[in-house]
Amino acid sequence: MSDSVPFSRFETAYSAEAPQPPWDIPGPQKAFVDVANQIQGRLLDSGCGTGENALYFASRGCTVTGIDLAQAAIHIAKEKSRERGIPATFLVKDGLTLSDWDEASAHASAHGAFDNIIDSGVFHVFSDEDAKQYIAGLAHVLKPGGRLFLICFSDAEPGTHGPRRIPKQMLYDRFRDGWRVESVAESRYNVRPEYGDTYSGGGGPKAWFAVVQRAGD
Numbered sequence: 001m002s003d004s005v006p007f008s009r010f011e012t013a014y015s016a017e018a019p020q021p022p023w024d025i026p027g028p029q030k031a032f033v034d035v036a037n038q039i040q041g042r043l044l045d046s047g048c049g050t051g052e053n054a055l056y057f058a059s060r061g062c063t064v065t066g067i068d069l070a071q072a073a074i075h076i077a078k079e080k081s082r083e084r085g086i087p088a089t090f091l092v093k094d095g096l097t098l099s100d101w102d103e104a105s106a107h108a109s110a111h112g113a114f115d116n117i118i119d120s121g122v123f124h125v126f127s128d129e130d131a132k133q134y135i136a137g138l139a140h141v142l143k144p145g146g147r148l149f150l151i152c153f154s155d156a157e158p159g160t161h162g163p164r165r166i167p168k169q170m171l172y173d174r175f176r177d178g179w180r181v182e183s184v185a186e187s188r189y190n191v192r193p194e195y196g197d198t199y200s201g202g203g204g205p206k207a208w209f210a211v212v213q214r215a216g217d
Helices: 007-013 052-059 071-084 095-100 102-106 128-141 168-174
Strands: 042-046 063-068 089-092 114-120 142-153 179-188 206-214
Touching: 042 052, 052 063, 052 071, 052 114, 063 071, 071 089, 095 128, 114 128, 128 142, 128 168, 142 179, 168 179, 168 206
Parallel strands: 042 063, 042 114, 063 089, 114 142
Antiparallel strands: 142 206, 179 206
């Protein structure tokens, strides 16, 4: 896939008439739970969906802002926050506009607003050009020395169903300037059990889990 995934596909995925999408699991991604002790302070969940990862970290004491372009997903996330009594901020926002997000000051501070960022399945939906724009935006809102925790589909996942497969080297290449890649490890992307036969067996689609530090100013 050479182009970014159309937004309409995600908005439709969260409609009441559609079956729940594979990534909308009832809880946080295990890859983030495994590193939860490394994630504190002000956290941005980029592409938060219906808020499970964001609410998990908010329940651990992080000050969390979740953004997603899908209005239906943000509505569900806000309802979960209210019903569970877990405070978090959820905003309808395009991840490709982070470089212009000085209004983040309403939630933290403007440039370098966040101590950490998590990305669960957003990076792999972008084309090469859009990925560059997205990464520049991440650098704009992440404080110097802050970390990005990112899970994306791996090129080791067979077939073509689902999002773009990302080669390991691409992560090193994309985060070369202004970043330091601390680790890229083999992982699995948790999906709903009814999609278990759609991807490779043994725990969900094969993925990369990357930890990337923004360089200091």
